[in-house]
Amino acid sequence: MGLADDPKVKLLASGFALSLFALVGLVGFGLVAGLSTLAGPPAGASLVFAVLSAVAPYLVASALVGMLSLFLLVGLVVTAVRSASVPRSNRLARLARLVERYSSEARELRLSERLEPTTEDRIDQLKREYVEGDITELEYERRLQDLMADDSMSDQRVRREYERTDRNSREREFEW
Numbered sequence: 001m002g003l004a005d006d007p008k009v010k011l012l013a014s015g016f017a018l019s020l021f022a023l024v025g026l027v028g029f030g031l032v033a034g035l036s037t038l039a040g041p042p043a044g045a046s047l048v049f050a051v052l053s054a055v056a057p058y059l060v061a062s063a064l065v066g067m068l069s070l071f072l073l074v075g076l077v078v079t080a081v082r083s084a085s086v087p088r089s090n091r092l093a094r095l096a097r098l099v100e101r102y103s104s105e106a107r108e109l110r111l112s113e114r115l116e117p118t119t120e121d122r123i124d125q126l127k128r129e130y131v132e133g134d135i136t137e138l139e140y141e142r143r144l145q146d147l148m149a150d151d152s153m154s155d156q157r158v159r160r161e162y163e164r165t166d167r168n169s170r171e172r173e174f175e176w
Helices: 009-040 047-082 090-102 104-109 111-115 119-129 137-151 156-175
Strands: none
Touching: 047 156, 090 104, 111 137, 119 137
């Protein structure tokens, strides 16, 4: 699911757009009220007081709608950042480990663990390489076995994928 498909992001973005529209409208009506007061000030009243009394409700409403817009914008940004996916790659994980080596703050964040590709990511990448013809079937099977041999990668999906590949190889042998 992409960021634009997230219902919470859609709701916050719509609310933010509507609040900006309302803010622009309030400011416009406030300007019209102020200018109309300037065109014909009431007799006996000071011009500044007359303009302020005409514009005051629009100023208060604009301030409230402006604060609402700000809160919606902050909520939108926070939601978008939280729902955005973090790219996973060995290079980024190595770079994060290097930074963690020299910075205790970075070690506390454990960023390298978050950037390290998961078993699912590695299998998907391996499949893409095989389907695109970048690697042969033998290379695919060897690398899948390497994933199985790695203790940290003892995932059920690796085993299922290896068994499926092994079964397909045996079936092709019988076809010859």
